Amino acid sequence: MAVSTAGVVRLLSACRTLTTCGPSLPAALRPGRGWRACWALGVGPSCHVPSRSVSSDDKVTVHFINRDGDRLTAEGKVGESLLDVVVNKNLDIDGFGACEGTLACSTCHLIFEDHVFEQLDPATDEEMDMLDLAYGLTETSRLGCQICLTKKMADMTVRVPEAVADARQTYDMGKNA
Amino acid sequence: MGARWWICGVSSGRNLRSLAARLHPAVVLGLGKLLSTASSTPQVCVVGSGPAGFYTAQHLLKHHKQVQVDIYEKLPVPFGLVRFGVAPDHPEVKNVINSFTQTAHSDRCAFYGNITVGKDVTVEELQQAYHAVVLSYGAEDNRMLGISGEHLPGVYSARAFVGWYNGLPENQNLEPDLSSETAVILGQGNVALDVARILLTPPDLLRKTDITAHSLEAIAHSKVKRVWLVGRRGPLQVAFTIKELREMINLPGTKPLLRPGDFEGLRDVIKDVPRPRKRLTELMIKSALEKPYEREAARWVSATREWGLKFLRSPTEILPGVNGKQAVGIRLAVNRLEGSGESAVAVPTGEFENVECGLILSSIGYKSLPIAPSLPFDAKQGIIPNSMGRVHNVPGLYCSGWVKRGPTGVIITTMNDSFDTAQSVLDDLSSGVLDTSICKPGFPSLKEMLQHRGVHSVSFSDWEKINAAETAKGSEVGKPREKILDLQLMLQLARQ
Ligand SMILES: Cc1cc2nc3c(=O)[nH]c(=O)nc-3n(C[C@H](O)[C@H](O)[C@H](O)COP(=O)(O)OP(=O)(O)OC[C@H]3O[C@@H](n4cnc5c(N)ncnc54)[C@H](O)[C@@H]3O)c2cc1C
């Protein structure tokens, strides 16, 4: 889906009145924002968190290999995005999710295992545009804010690339060199 | 000046300072001496509160459990280019303010706004008060074209124009002349695209952003219908990025003017270039050479405004009108490329092209300035010479952000280099290069002197009063905020 500037502006202003939808965030990322609502309105992935009470069946365990090689394990609900999991479980990944899931940066870049990657919904142009700027891009790279948990992802391992640099840096650096 | 005393602590500087405030000075002095025999609280000062300043502070506070970080800012309001640079129709980019606000709320971090380092307090004075000083003051000037007519009315730097629509106090009297149909923007970076988009976006869309009220009014009455973005090199060397280009191509009410001849044959050339450049070029080729989809075609037909890319053109002269007092056009030298790829060089062919236009915006890059004559500064590159953020030949002095790297890179690039600089400070603290057995008092030692000089600092909670006033004023008209443009008014609100 193409999100135009106007679209984003409209969505974001709509969001301001819709801050109650979606599970609440840790205060850290919340001040005055309704970005969960924005996702529901289409800036983010079309993740769907089941509204009925969550049973253990709706939970999925995922593993993250952090930049320093540390393995972090967390449980998320089916339908939550991987950015949600990192935020809700307070996983300590430096600089992760700077734009809070609005497709305006590439800090939630994650590298997937081949068999999981193949089953993901294809990336939108907008996600591809931001991925273009991600540092350490691989064939199985995606943005964590755009990937929603499914049962099939149980026990998968995703890798955080070595540095969070945004490739506008590579451009800029290339030019300066 | 009265008796000066302050305290160095092994725990949170602020707690001890508030304890000190309640004790008799003699007791405090004794306590200070006692504590300074052990290693004292490392006191770090950061100059500038843009992304570089805040990310440096964030990394220091996260990875050192005692350090006190004080952020000094020239303006009464924080966040640098996130407030005064990032385009008003990109609110999502400004989400980083949430994490900066968290950092500012840490009880080991303090914000001192309305203090210009180099004028109100010198870097040497800061170095006496702090174990380490990090210069993160960004790039406050712009590169000049160096051609005749550059100072004529009708010619502006993109920096000043951006400052004008984003509410930077120093640019509020710019009054750009928007009465001509054609505007030329020199440069093909993301700032150039920001400026083109703001000039061409239907005003009703801008109305819902935090663009300043008076610039919105001026833009709503603008006669500009056509914007040329002029690059000295070719389509394979543009500096803007794909997200921003796509946004421009999809801009409501506008159509792109791309000359097919500029893009023919490029498909073969980009086969082997890295993915970002390849996808970016493919998007230009598609818009220039392929038949548009129905919706796009319909938009082009009904478009009332247009924008285009001109390649291989270097500005040589601004053409004055008959009275000699106003720009009415620009003379461009036609170039050809020598070499290929990112490093290709533009060489004049000897031919020229004149373009009629009454508005010329120069967007060829920002520029950092030195803030103290005694400090090392590389005037050619416009940066402070450094290794991993350690300023050459000045122990205890560091730099991060645009003043360290030059004025390129997005917020995340700035974040990474600020983390690197903060890491250098942390390494120097743990290796003893920064000697914390010497007590450094931090802000309390400068407070009296600043008052003496008539400088009244603005705290983060003072800023929150300004912020509340701005958001309240904005919500009356359905905007996220209406920025306050007057420094005196900001200070008044802060003092309430
Ligand atoms: C027009 C424009 C739009 C941009 N849009 C985007 C975008 O959409 N997305 C993105 O990722 N990046 C964007 N960028 C890039 C981004 O803004 C920079 O990477 C980043 O702001 C650089 O951070 P900095 O802290 O080094 O400088 P700055 O943000 O400029 O901060 C420097 C701070 O230091 C203060 N200061 C200056 N002199 C002194 C002094 N003597 N004493 C005390 N304080 C001082 C200044 O007032 C300022 O607050 C944009 C840049 C520009 C110019």
Ligand SMILES: NC(=O)c1ccc[n+]([C@@H]2O[C@H](COP(=O)([O-])OP(=O)(O)OC[C@H]3O[C@@H](n4cnc5c(N)ncnc54)[C@H](OP(=O)(O)O)[C@@H]3O)[C@@H](O)[C@H]2O)c1
């Ligand atoms: N939305 C966003 O993410 C966003 C928005 C705004 C800014 N930013 C970032 O902020 C940084 C600064 O942006 P910027 O646009 O100011 O700088 P920039 O990306 O460096 O672009 C500068 C442009 O000016 C040209 N130029 C330089 N000197 C020139 C001269 N003497 N004559 C003619 N042309 C000249 C350059 O061409 P050459 O290549 O030939 O030198 C280039 O096209 C960039 O990293 C940018 O990505 C990001």
